[in-house]
Amino acid sequence: xxxxxxxxxxxxLLGGSLALAARERMPGTEIRIWARREDxxxxxxxxxxxxxxxxxxxxxxxxxxxxxxxxxxxxxxxVAGRIVEAVSADAVITDVGSIKQPVVKQLEKIFLxxxxxxxxxxxxxxxxxxxxxxxxxxxxxxLTILTPTxxxxxxxxxxxxxxxxxxxxxxxxxxxxxxxEAMALIxxxxxxxxxxxxxxxxxxxxxxxxxRGNGFLDSTRVASGPPAMWAEILVENREAMKKAIHxxxxxxxxxxxxxxxxxxxxxxHFLAEARExxxxxxxxxxx
Numbered sequence: 001x002x003x004x005x006x007x008x009x010x011x012x013l014l015g016g017s018l019a020l021a022a023r024e025r026m027p028g029t030e031i032r033i034w035a036r037r038e039d040x041x042x043x044x045x046x047x048x049x050x051x052x053x054x055x056x057x058x059x060x061x062x063x064x065x066x067x068x069x070x071x072x073x074x075x076x077x078x079v080a081g082r083i084v085e086a087v088s089a090d091a092v093i094t095d096v097g098s099i100k101q102p103v104v105k106q107l108e109k110i111f112l113x114x115x116x117x118x119x120x121x122x123x124x125x126x127x128x129x130x131x132x133x134x135x136x137x138x139x140x141x142x143l144t145i146l147t148p149t150x151x152x153x154x155x156x157x158x159x160x161x162x163x164x165x166x167x168x169x170x171x172x173x174x175x176x177x178x179x180x181e182a183m184a185l186i187x188x189x190x191x192x193x194x195x196x197x198x199x200x201x202x203x204x205x206x207x208x209x210x211x212r213g214n215g216f217l218d219s220t221r222v223a224s225g226p227p228a229m230w231a232e233i234l235v236e237n238r239e240a241m242k243k244a245i246h247x248x249x250x251x252x253x254x255x256x257x258x259x260x261x262x263x264x265x266x267x268x269h270f271l272a273e274a275r276e277x278x279x280x281x282x283x284x285x286x287x
Contacts, residue, residue, distance in 0.1 A: 001162050003065035003092075005030035009057060009079055011044050013125065014096045015070030016134025019049040021167050024136050034060040034079075036071075043131060058086040066163060067115075069095035069107070074232050077106040084114050092159050093117040098125075098183055099237045100147045100176035108151055116156035119147040119176060121183075122169060129226045140168035147176045184240035189248060191230055192241070194223035 006022060008015045011033050019031055033050040034057045035041045044053040054060050061067050061083035069076045076095055087093065093115050097103045104119045111117040124142035144164040148157050161171050174182075198220050201208055234241055258266040 001159060002026055002166060003029060003159075003163065005032065005064045005066075007032045007034065007061045007064035007067040007083075008050075009034045009060070009067060009069050009083075010071035010075075011035055011040060011049065011131050011134075012070060013129050013131070013133045014122070014138070015068070016049065016131040017124075017136065017138035018068060018070065018167070019044075020134055020136035021139055023049070025166050025168070032060045032064055040131070047131075057082040061091075062086040063088065065091055066159070067091060067093045069093070069097070072229050072232055073097040073099055073103050073236060076103055077110065080107050080110045084110055087111075087115045089113075089115060091115045092156050094120040094160050096120060096122055098187060098233055100179045102236050104147060104149065104176045108149065112151065116153050116159075118149075118152045118156050118160055119179075120160060120164065121145045121147070121179065122164065122167075123187075124169075129229070137168070139164075142169050144169040144171055145179055146171060146173045147179050148173060149176070180237050181240045181243075184237055184244040185247075188234055188237055188241055189244040191222045191225060192234060192245070193248065194220045198223050 006018075006026075006029060008018055008031065011019065015033070019033060022029055022031055030052070031050045032052045032054075033041075033044050034054060035044060036055065038055060041053045041055055044050050052060065057079055064087070067083065067087060069079065071079060073095075076097065080093075093107070093111055094117070095103055095107065097119070098121055100119045100121065107117050107119070122139055122142055122144040124139045124144075144167075146157060146161060146164075157173070164171060255267065255270055258270065
């Protein structure tokens with residue numbers, strides 16, 4: 001059931017990590033990698049990541065049993081257009097984008113009747129980016145969310161799920177819309193909040209950064225992510241993001257009102273509720 005050949009389109013953090021993981025976990029599988037630039041192709045070859053590497057996307061995708069889109073979400077449709085006539089009708093196509101509605105809408109239309117496409121989102125990134133940050137264990141124990149639609153063949157769902165399990169992932173399924181609404185709250189809002197926290201300190205008291213401890217660094221770690229990539233994600237998921245931002249503002253406003261009223265007990269309850277919820281989440285993730 002595992003593919004005999006995979007085409008990884010764009011060897012950044014996720015694409016490079018997929019190649020490394022596939023080398024370890026799928027030793028009989030041919031790995032093909034497409035990169036936009038020749039220097040990236042040379043880097044892939046020097047690292048021994050692929051059996052074939054090229055800047056010709058169609059050549060890399062032709063004959064592959066599975067293709068994985070690992071570039072920024074805004075570039076996926078353009079690259080899909082390059083390979084759509086090269087892939088076989090029984091090939092399965094997926095992507096690793098952290099937003100799904102616009103990606104699924106575009107790629108499903110492009111590959112309809114040409115190949116079997118379904119969206120994926122492995123929850124396995126970091127604030128680092130690029131091929132040099134890739135590692136073989138990036139997906140070990142990570143959750144991958146699959147977003148089939150009523151146009152997705154069940155066979156494609158099963159094949160793609162099997163692939164991600166082979167990479168070490170746990171699997172959940174949901175709709176593209178439900179995925180994006182959840183990611184706005186648990187992934188995209190934390191990034192924006194971390195950036196806002198750093199900007200607040202810079203504007204209000206920049207010298208305080210010289211006194212920061214590990215708590216500040218832990219709270220703002222994700223703000224080190226690639227700005228261009230994250231700007232694209234936030235804009236593409238704007239409706240869910242605006243709702244999440246307003247919800248955060250309501251929580252901060254509630255805290256401000258409790259402070260105005262000198263409500264020590266109220267603030268303690270506010271903090272305790274969050275602490276208890278986070279402790280439950282942490283316990284579930286380590287059990």
